[in-house]
Structure formats: structure tokens, C-alpha cells
Amino acid sequence: MQKKLSRRQFMAVSALAATAATSHSRESGNSSSSLTPANPGPGAWFNWLDGDAPKVATGQTWGMPWPRGKHRASTRFSVRDASGSRVAVQTWPIAYWPDGSLKWTAHATSATASLGAGPFEVVPQAAKSPDSSSLSVRETDASIEIDTGVLRCRLRRTGKVFIETIARGDRNVLRDAQLVVLRQDRPETDALGAIARESFDSEIERVTVEQRGPIRAVVKIEGKHASANGRRWLPFVVRLYFYAGSDAVRVIHTFIFDGDEAKDFISGVGLRFAVPMSDVLHDRHVRFAGEGDGVFGEAVRGLTGLRRDPGAAVRAAQIAGTATPAVEAFPPYVAQRLDLIPCFGDWTLLQASADSFSIRKRTAEGHAWLDSDRGRRSSGLGYVGGPSGGVAFGLRNFWQSHPAQLDIRNAVSDAAQVTMWMWAPQAGAMDLRFYHDGLGQDTYEKQLEALEITYEDYEPGFGTAQGVARTSEVMLWALAATPERRRFVELAAALRQPAAFVASPQTLFESDAFGGTFSLPDRSTPKRAVIEERLDWQFDFYAKQQDQHGWYGFWNYGDVMHTYDADRHVWRYDIGGYAWDNSELSTDIWLWLYFMRTGRADVFRFAEAMTRHTGEVDVHHLGRFAPLGSRHNVMHWGCSAKQLRISTVLNRRYYYYLTADERVGDLMREQIEAAQALRAIQPGRKLPGERASKRPPPDADHAWLGFGTDWGSIAGAWLTEWERTGDAKMSNRLLASMRTIGGQPKGFFTGAQRLNLNTGAFDISKESNVSISHLSAAFGLPEVCAELVQLLDVPEFERAWVQYCELFNAPAAEKQRALGGGGDPPNLVQGHSRLTAFAAHRRNDPALAQRAWREFLGGSAGYPATREFESTRIVGPAVLNPVDEAAWVSTNSTAQWGLAAIECLAFAGEGLE
Template identity: 50%
Template sequence: MTSLSRRHLLQSATALVALSAVPMAVEAAAPVKVKPVASTDLRWLDGTPAAFEGATLGVPWPRGTVKPAKGKVADFKLGDVPVQSWPLAYWPDGSLKWTAHAVPAGTKPAGLPLTQGKASAPAKAVSIKQEATAVTVTCGELVWVVPTSGEHLIATATRAGRLTLKEMKLVALWQNEPDLDATGSVSQQSFASKVTKVTVEQTGPVRAVIKIEGVHSGNGRDWLPFSVRLYFYAGSESVRIVHSFIYDGDPFKDFIRGLGVTAKTPMTEETHNRHVRLTGDGVGVWGEAVRPLTGLRRPVGKGLGLAQVEGKAVAVADMAKPVQDGLKWIPEWGDFTLSQLTPDGYTIKKRTRSGHAWIDSNAGTRTKGLAYVGGASGGVALGFKDFWQRSPTQLDVRNAHTEMAEITAWLWSPDAPAMDVRPYRSADGMDTHPEEIEGLNITYEDYEKGWDIATGVARTSELNLWVLGATPSHQAFSDMAEQVANPARLVLSPERIHQCGVFGDWDVANSSTPARKILEDRLTYQIDYYMKEVDQRRWYGFWTYGDVMHTYDHERHMWRYDIGGYAWDNSELSTDLWIWYTYLRTGRADVFKFAEAMTRQTGEVDVYHLGRFKGFGTRHGVQPWSDSSKQPRVSNAAYRRIFYYLTADERVGDLMRDLNESDFSLKNVDISRKLPPSPERETPEGVVNSSFGTSWGSFISAWLTEWERTGDTKWRDRIVNGMTTIGKLKRRWFASSAPYDLKTGKFLGEGDYVAISHLNGVFGVVEMSSELLSLIDEPLYRKAWLEYCRYYNAPNDELKALLGRVPSGRNLRDAHSRLTAYAAFHEKDKALALRAWSEFFGSEGRESDGGLKRRTQRIDGPAVLRPLDEDPSLSTNGTAQWGLAAIQNLALIGDSLDEAAKSAGIL
């Protein structure tokens, strides 16, 4: 049964009042000295856009500075520009930590300060009317009708009373075989969206949001569950669509031949006044009429051909008499297709109608992915972000010569081979755990039959749908395409974000001293190198765009894309965090886009959203899902929360919330199942073994985020239970793991053993501990964490004095220098700070070992597929952890850097 409801976080003033009154525990690690922040001036991420369809951003506030009165809503204003505001997160004292702000289309908010006060109202506000069968959204002269059941996501859209769009729905094409090789024939079936739930999340006046949930249905089968959000901004002619689906089929039987969004538009003008627009390379536009008037044997009349090209109405009476008489003999072109089957090439073709041959029109390399069909009185434009990056993709216009044209954006092109998510390999005799471990020792792949499955992974795409009152000019269409490919974003400066004390230990990029410049230059070199590698290595594709590779093979000048656990990185050693902290420090638009693509990839494709692995992600492998190691260290909310707070993105908010009970998946997945049995791992019902860093450190990121978002102290208490019980163990953090009570979140047992894992500290728990200890005063955990930070890299004699022996497992010394730096900072120990820098500059073969000045070398000729710039010394694990260590060390002990650099011979 369809339900209409409002989310408790993001919708109306009533919900905001309720949330602002939620009690939160007032506690802090230490008295907080609140400093005044600079003016909250908004800026464009990537320059002033030619067209602006509205945007939303998140804004942090220092603890205690913005406190809504009980039962009141904190109002914000943005000069004369209307703004809609709501809370995203709270500090423990109940003051606002993050707020979200939406601004309408067609405005110029950049440069204006955001301050507390009453906001201006939009001239034409967005409004919503909810009824049992439909939700109606009114935005100026546009009226959108969203049904609450059936197959259509949008039933109709009218502009100034004219029906311009109807029957927007999702479509999927199923195929029983990937190709003809197996049987010589294939069967295909069509599926369409079936709506099961509609939720109004925001009602305006600047932004309205509707969430639609359902499945793809047809032939008696429901599959491919989806969620779609529709975003309406005041002043906009478009709706932003965030489309997410989960693959829940059998990879050996269910092959997706096409996956798309389709809609219809009435065609009322003469066919020579009907137009199709498609994006070309760069700012280019391909535009033609259904019945062209140019290039005829007889001239159509002065200026009329150019008018048609520009999309203007041409009257028959104004045409030259021979053309009037012969108009009916000019073919009408009804069908058009732009197909981008690779990241390096697209083609455009057209035909008169079904049953006739396709005619090649043009081709190019990379297009932004927008199509339009309509006439002088209006039409529809539809396209989606990352069009060529996620190839194979396609845009279709069908039946433009009839009374009802259809436009489709194919997220997976039906012109391409069917989507194949079968495992890339067989067991090949690897039938027991000992044999699997032997294989792991050769290829670094943790293989296990049946665990290399794609069932349960997801993908999110972002589309834009315009309902227009006329055919857009080539320039206007080009500007729209840029908005699709590179949505205009509003952001804050790094300095303004940093002043609020969010996201732990980092500072703004600063090259003010000689040693700082060396590190900043190296950090820049590394991020630039990886962003260039995305294109140089063609790291594109529907299931892989946004990720990077794990390890390089210098002998064949390739990343190890086909070697077990060395291929796709899948967030290994916190690559996501390295890139996001780089953006926070620099404010660079290209870094933001790099991090955004990774967040969409690793939070969707690398994580299971249903089934026995739900809540866990997959370790690095040849396919995003191919490794049998399913762990929370990959699904980690720490890798999503920065993007969420900067953008208020609801889909990422859903993903993090879905992880709140992911610790219970430890019942389904025994992470240590391939290790020799031991009494310590035998646990009673409701108790599982959990590591402190790779597992619990991932769970707490989701709980912290939920506590901040809702004020529900259930999640804070669960965090504290873990912190306290770790602190009570005899060996505290040096126990590495312990039995874990799923009901309470407490660790059990004496913890009187020593077991160090270098992985415990490199999957976000360092960042989470820094944040938690600034929010929660838990002395036992603080002591345990500072002890671990001081002694992990300590000299052997010091560690032996603490633990009674020197345990193995202390790898990644330079990465863990930031733990030493944390202890040095909080214990005000300069000698320890210098030790941290010596660890950072030490000789583990990473960046500091003579690598600070290494650069790329040009490789060309027959040794490589194409000329490339190569740095074989870089590995993603080392780069990410070195970068994070450099960033945190600079923030904590940067005042001792130059002295340490001189001692190390760096200066």
C-alpha cells in the first residue's frame, strides 16, 4: 500500500521545530573556546555558471554559536536572495553544527553573506499539494503531477496550462544470456517502474523534494528495487532527478540490456517546426528539424532556413511557393539516437521511422549527455551527469514525426552488449580455505566461491529534466548541457569551514615555510597525478567510474587491473578520506569532483544494500564485488559524511543511515573464518568477534553521524559503551579486538592479550577518535587511545616495558606517525613531536624515502598503448596514508616541522 509521509528531518517548519527541541547530552572533552568565525560568504565551486537551476549546500557553525530557542527555528538570510534552511547536525550542547541551505534558480548568491535573520521569500515559490492519488508540485507556471501508485513517476507536467510532458517512468530491458555465443539466441523482456511508496520530504518555498520508491515490474516479476528523488527549485524550469537502483538478480541469468528513464511530449506543430537537439563535443550542439527546410533543391525563402536552424517557428505562408507545394515530399525524420558506447567515442544517427534504415549523421569523442525534442510552443530536455564517463550510455528520441514523441535517457545503452556482472573467474580447484589462502599468497585475492557476487550492489545517477516553453537556442541548450555535466555548486572557503572545528585534525593548505612548501608541493603532485591517471588509464565505466586502482605494475606500464587484490582500490586504506581532506584544505573544484565521483562509487557499488552481506563492503579486487572479504571497513560512513555535510545530499544520508545496524552483519559474515580455529573466537549467541579499528571504528562513524543528525542519545550511548569497555581491557587498544555484544555495543572479556594489526588504524578510526574525543569526555578511552598513539611506533625497549614483549604487526610506520603526532599535541610533548616527524620522514620506501622530489617520466613508443606519464613509485595505499599523515601532522605539530626537516636532511 502506498504511503504519504514526511521525513522528520528534511521538510517543513514543523519538523524543524521538533528537531531543534531534541535534547542532546551536554558534554565535552574539555572547555571549548569559541572563536568568532569569518563572514559566511558563499562562493561558486567552479566559476560563475551561465545557467543556474538552484543548489543546496551545507554550512558548519562553531560549537555553541547558533542556538535556536526552545521550540523555535533558526532563521537565515542571504541578502535579498531567498533561502530555505534546515538543520543537518547538532553539537552535544544542542547548538547547530551543520545547517543546509537551498537557493532558487536564476539568482546570484555568490559573494553574499549567510547570516541569521528572516529570509526573503521567492517571487514564485514552490508549493506542494498532497492528495491520496497524487502529489502536485507548482513552481511558477510549471505544474508537475506525481502519482502515488502505478508505473509513472511523473504523470504530467504542464507549462502555462499546456501539457508538455506526460508518463515519465523507469524502464529496464532484461536478457537471459549475455550474448549469442551460448545458445545462438537470446530472449528479452521489458520492465517498467512500479511505484510502491511516495514520501514528501520538503514542501518549499525554495526547494521541494519528493522521494519515490518501487521496483521494476513486468511479466509477473518484480526486481531491481529503486529510489528516485525529485528536486524542484523555485525559478527553475527543470526537475533534478537522483536515481538509485539495486541489482538483485542472478548474475548468471539476469542480464540488463538497457536501463533508463523515459517520458513523452505532445507534438502539436507542423513537422518542420519540430526540433531535436543533442549535445556535441565541448560546448557544441547538434540541432536538426524533423522535416528540414535547408539544403533543398529549391530555396525555402530568405532567412527561413536560418530561422529553422535556430528553432524559431516558420510559417508555411512565408515559404517560397515551390517549397510550399513540395513540403509533403520532404522526408520526416522521427527517430534519433546519440550513443556513447566508449568514453572516447559517440555516434549520432537518425531514421524516418521504425522499419527503415538508420542513417549515420555525425560522431565525436565525448559529449555532456543532453537531448531535447519539441517545437516552437514547447518541449522536453532530458540528460544525465557523467554521461561519457559511465559509458555505455545513450539518448533516444522516438516518434518525433507523430503526435506524441518519446525521449529516453539510457543509463545503460541498449546498443551495447548486455550488462554482465558474472564473476570474472571460477574456483579453478580452489575449494578449501587452505587452498584459498595459497591463492591469496600469489594474487593477493581473497577468493571464495559464491562470495564474488554482484547481487545487492547499487548505483546512483543524477539526471535533469526540463519542461520548456520553446525550442532552446543552441547557446541556451549548450548552457543547459553544462549544468547537467557540471552542476553549479555553492561552497564555503576552506578557512571558513576550518574555523568551525569539524572533521578532526586538518588545517588550510599553507606553504609559508620552506618545509611546509615541500610537503604541500608533494601533496599537490600526488592528487594531480591520480586525477590525471583517471583519464590516462581510462578509469571509466558504469560500475567503476569514481574508483582508482590499487597497485602499479611497472614492467608492463599498467596498473594491476587483472591481478586479484591489486586491482580496484575499493577505499582501501582510506583513499576517500585523503581526497576529501585535500578538498577541505584547498577548496579546489577538480578535487571536489574527484572526491564526489568516488563517494558515489564506493558507497554504492562497493557496498551491499540487501542480502546476506548487507551493510558490508568488498575488499579491493578485479571487479568491485569479486573479493570474498566482506567488511565494514569498506562500507564505512566516514568515507561519505564529508560529502553529506558539504552538500546535504539525501541519498548519501540514506546510505549512512542504512549502516546504523551493520554491526549485526557480523553474525552473517565471519571475517576471520579462514584463520585457524582458536578458543578466543568461540562466542555465545549474540556475541561476535570485532576488531577495534576495521570493524568498530567503522560502526562508530555511522552512529556518530546519526547522533549528530537526530540528537538520539541511543547512538551516543552505543559509542560510549564501546569506548568505555575498550578502556577497561587490560591491554586496551593493544588487544586489537575482543568479543563484542551486539545488543549493547560493549566489548567483553579481560583483553589480557597483545595483538597488533597495522590495519586497525588506517580505515577512519583515527579521524573518528579525534572527533569523538572532542565531543565526549570518556577518560578511560582517552587514556587508551593516547597510549596507543604514543607507543604504536615507539622504540622496542619502550614497547617491551609497556607490554612485556615486542609484538609483530607494526607496519605502516610513516602512516602511523600521525598517531604519535596526536599524542605529542595533546600531551604537549615536543620531543614526541620530533619523533613523529622522524617516523614520517623515515625509510619505508614511501614518499619520504627520497620520494619528495620524484616526478613522472614520459613513456611512449611501442612499449605502451599510448604515450603516458608514469610514476611507478606510487601506490594508492601508500599515497593515501602518506597524504593523510602529512595533513594531520601539519595540523597538529606543524610548528616543529622545519626543525625536524633539517634534522632529516629534507632542508
């Protein structure tokens, strides 16, 4: 049944529409964002993320939610704009409700789709047929050929080159694309003697066509990097995206570190290809994007500034990037001396830090570099080519993911070589080693002592980067000629902030696709207005902190810090468990729920970067600890607490369903059997009472799981896979675990039990002790249980979960009466107020709803209602750079406050009156 808006919500949505143009500026980049307009009426509506149609069309993919029972799996869809005009669309299902009806569908439109200003609607009717520019895929044993109607791409199935050619018209503009990695045996800072260096090229192992049109094609390429001496390492996954009518190829590149961080120092990770060059040297052009509208544009052989003037027409053409007049039309005193003008074949843009880039050029190897220009934050777009064609190439989040580098080499030859370095060789080698020597912590007792002083959970051999991954996004444009400067600026903007479609907040809300865990913004009463303002303030504060404290870099971008140090006026970047947050207390979920209710573009991109980071860098994807994540630490992979609560699917599924992103889909599937890792890596292994009795042999068919952070995470993986595929094995595991939790003597308050890894059933405890952890419901358990109660009819599970929700924050006497124990004062009362709100919702109990708001507004272990949400400006000499400080803010409290505010409004809104 379609979810209905209350009168208050309807009025709030109307108010939201009136303020849709309100911009939320951010100091962390050249971006502005606006609230998504309210829907024109009932229906499944979506719009441009940034509110306006993009100037660069590349094709779009997005996800749409549907209310339960609304559409059968066989339903066909079309897209139409507000005027009723229909647009061709490619559709596929990405999730189902338990009754088999569609829960989420993904849709793709071509680059030639006539989509101006939105909003747009997805409607259940046969899609309009694609036009003549529809995409085609042809496979042979040796290659795959994709034709978008504008470009033709030939991919290889074996070898080191995965893109053989990209052609536009009758000319190849790109060929021989491959991956390159540079390795050395020590970092420059440690080198007392010669450094041994070697290079590696991509070696293809498997190529899969995941989609073949007619509008969108996706090709997945897997392999490893290989050297001349036979070493094969650093597994990679590359996906190539093609859209009908598009001149662009989107590349999603992932590599996984499987080396020895004490010996394998990576000094370069890049994508390399050749660009055929046929134009005369003075018609060959190089472009680099700077910050904002800035463009660096020069020719390989410059004709401006010479002692002898070639003429205004020649100079104007070269500056514009168009073909100059024939040499015969040049003045003789210039035409006869062209060979005496130095030609610059090599060019480099290096973004060494988040706030500085430089551009240099030289004539050829063996000669000095000239400093050409410099700036602050490059957009990461380059170009090489001429009037007969060329390639624009860009690395998204260029300055945010520094050090990054764009190289053009041999532009004077018949083929320029381009290397897009995701890790810049000129910046020195990356150092993935742990940051201290262990400080003598060779026993669990010593490690627990250290935890008391630095909050760092150290264990020898656990602070390894083996298995962590990094994903980057690349764009390639096959262009018919050198782009005019204004067009180059538009391409740079499209790289910085790719156009995206997103379902409207109202459509997301009405679908009930996430268990009713959020409502729409409502400022209709003073109390509600304050909460909405504080939700906005919290995100804006973190966005500003990211920029002021430099939460950037190849391995860092997307994460936030955990705790603040008011004495130094910095976040505790160097103190054990207080540094990088690594999803602690559900930061990711807070951001995604906040985005879905507001539609803010800046929130989406902040959360997107976090999803990329926390799903890749904070998780071990191979090796001893796979597929577990690492708790918060100075190093993202440094903590010895390898846990499901960090690698959890619950942090990824929002982005997946909103975008249908295949890489995130891989990450979620990776977690299906993650509980098996707990046989060897027990979260509670250092605690004296849990060491021996709860650690099964490595080949056991069971593992010990807590009902909170452990089971909530694995239940999220099973639920998501079941929704995506309908796999009965996943639903059977879910049902078995839910029934056996409901069958425990104290339900969720039993705390933990032995899980059968094959069936999903827990052993039933023979004890009646009460176990309560303040962290059990802090990592996505409330959100996944809200969905499970909604989806599956398991009365004993619902009773156990609602009991837990009602009693966690209840007075000690009430717990004693209901449970016979568990009377200790609870922690994180404010965060757990959302549990009380859920119990009020399921029991339809106004008194519980009012209690939830007392708990929330009281602010225990969080922010009380009396707290002023404001910051103070700190300037030199107290700090190196001015910062806006709110010393009372912690990320734990912020994430839990945000989740509690959003879910209390959703489940117990009437209790706030």
C-alpha cells in the same frame, strides 16, 4: 569556542587569496578549477565551487558547519552577499553538537535568488521571506502537485508512471515518465541460439514528500521493476528535486541488483517519458550536445539543402530553432512538395565508450538508420520540441559512465518518446559474473595459498553482484521553446559541472567540525611548501591517471586502481587484489580532507564521484552480505572479504555534510546495525586460530569486532546518526563501547573483543596479550577517534587511544616497558605518523611532535622525503597510448601519505620547524 588562526595560518590564507585565480587544468574532461578565495573576514562564508556565478540558475543546496556552542537549535538564518544584500533561504539542521547546539545546517536558495559573484555569508537572523515565485506542494490521496512558479509537476502515488505531467504555462511539455529495464537470459557473446528478452517497468510502492518548500521540495519514490509475467525485481529509489523559480527537475536514480548474475543480464536501464508535439514537422527540433561547445541540431523535416530553396528567412529560422514563416509564405514550388520531404522521427546518440559517440537517425521503425555525426565525449544533453515548448534532458557523467544512450522516437507523431538510457541497449548486455571459475579453491587452505600469489581473497559464492547498487543523476528542463544554440551549450555545461555552493576552507577549518584533522595550506617555510606541492602533485597525478588509463564505465567510474605494474606500464587491472581500490587505506578520506583545506573544484568532483561509487557499487545493500562492503578486487564485488571498513560511513559523511545529499544520508543510515552481519561473515574466518571460537550463532546478541577497522566503522555510523538525530540509543552505544575499550587490560592494544550488539559494550578481556595490526588505524579510525575525543568526555577511552597513538610507532623497548609485549617492527610507519602527531597534540609534547615528523619524512612503507615526486612519459611501442608513469606510486601509500601529511600539519605543525 571559535577556532583561531595562528599568525602563520593567517599569512598562509592571505597568500592563498593572492593565488585564488590559479587554475589546475585536468586532461580528464572539459573542466578547470580554481582555489576558493579566502574569506573577506570573520563569519560563515561560502562561495561558488567553480568561483563564478553559473549561467544556468537551478537553485542550490549546501551544508554549513558551525563551531560548538555557536548557535542554538532554534536559530534562524539568512544569507547575504558581500554588499550586505539579503537573500531568501530555506534552512534545516543536519547535525548537532553534544550540547545541542547546531553543528551543521543545510540551506537552499531559489533559482531566482540574486546571487552573483561571491563570497556569501550565512548569518543568524530571520530569513528574508521568499518572493512570489516561492514553491508550493499540494497532496491528495492519489497524487502530489508541485508548483515552482515556472513549472507545475503532477506526481502519481501508484502505478508505473511516477511523473504524470510537467507543464509550463498552459502547455504540458512532458508526461508519463517511468523507469524501464531490459533483461535477457544470456549475453550476446555467449549466445549460440535465440536470446530470450523481456522488459520491465517501474512499479511504485511508496512515495514520500521529504521537503515541501517554500524554496526546495524533495519527493522520494521507491519501488521495483515489474514485467508482464509478474516478476518483480531490481528495487529502485528515485528522488525528485524542485526549486522555487526553476524550470528544471533534478532526478537522482538508484537501482539495486537482486538477480542472478548467471541468468539475469541487464541490457538496458532507462528513464522514459513522452513530449507532446504540436508544431509543424519542420518546426520540430532535435538537439544533442557534443564535446565542449559542440551542438548537433536538426529538424524533423529539414528545409535546408533542398533542390528548391525555401528562402533565406525559412532556412535561418530552422537553423536557429525558431518558428519558420507560415507555409503560405513559402515559395509554391516548396510549399506544394513538403509531404515529399522525408521526416525523421527516430534519433539516437550512443556513447559506446569514453572516447567515442555516434548520432544516427531514421524515418521510422522498419527503415535503415543514417549515420548523422560522431564525436569523442558527449555532454549527455538532448532536446526535442519546437517553438511552442519542449524538454531538454541530460544524464550527468555521460561519457564517464558509458555505455549511455539518448533515444528520441516517433517525433513525427503527436508525442515524441524519449528514453535516457543509463545503460545503453545498443552496447550489449552488462555481464556481472565473476571473472574466473574459482581455480579449484574449494577450501580455506587453497584460498590462502592463492592469496599468496595474486593477493585475491576468493571464496565460492562470495564474488556475487547481488545487492550492489548504482546511482545516476538526471536533469530535465521544461522549456518554453527550442533553446538558442548558445543557451543549449550553457545547459550542457550546467549538466556536466552543476553549479554548487561550498563552505570556504577557512569556515570549515574554524568550525572544528571534523575534529581538527586538517589545517589550511601553508607555504610559509620551505619544508611546508614542499609538502603542499606534493599534496597537489599526488591529486593531479591520479586525475591524469584516471584519463590515461580509462578508469571509466558504468560500474567503474569514481574508483581508482590499487597497484601499478611497471613491466606492462599499466595498473594491475587483471590481478586479483591489486586491481580496483575499493577505498583501500582510506582513499576517500584523503581526497575529502584535501578538498576541505584547498576548496579545489576538480578535487570536489573527483571525490564526489568516488563517494557515489564506493558507497553504492562496492557495498552490498541487500542479500546475504548486506550491508558490508567488498575488499579490493578485479571485480568491485569479487572479494570474499566482506567488511565494515569498506562500507564505512566514515567515507561518506564529508560529502553528506557538505551537500546534505539525501541518498548518501540513506547509505549512512544503512550502516547503523551493520555489526550484526559479522555474526555470519567474520573477517578472520579463514585464519586457523579464529574460525570456531569467534563465530557466534546467527541469532546471537553479540559479534566479534576488532577495535580498528570493525569498531571504527560502526562507531562512525553511530556517531553520525547521533549527530543527525540526537538519538540517545546511538550515544549510549558509543559511550558503552568507548568505556569498555578503555577498560581493556591493554586498551586498544587488546585488539578485539565480543561486542553486545544492543548496548554497544565490549566484554572485558580476561587475557593480557598484546595485539597490533598495521591496518587497524588505516581505515578512518584516527579520524573518528579524533572526533570522539573532542565530543565525548570519556577519560579512559582518551587514555587508551592516546596510548595507542604514542606507542604504535614507538621503539620496541618502549612498547615492552609500557605493554609487556608488542615489540615487532610496525608496518605503515609513515601513515601512522599522524597517530604520533595526535598524541603530541593531546599531550602538548614537542618531542612527540618532532618524532612524528621524523616518522613521516623517513617514509617507511611510504614515500621518504628524498623521493622526487615526478613521473616519466612512456610512449609507443612500449604502450598502446602514451602515459605518465610513476612506477613508485601505490594507492595505499598515496592515501596514507596524504592523510599523514594533512594531519601531521594539523596536529603537530610546530614540530616541522
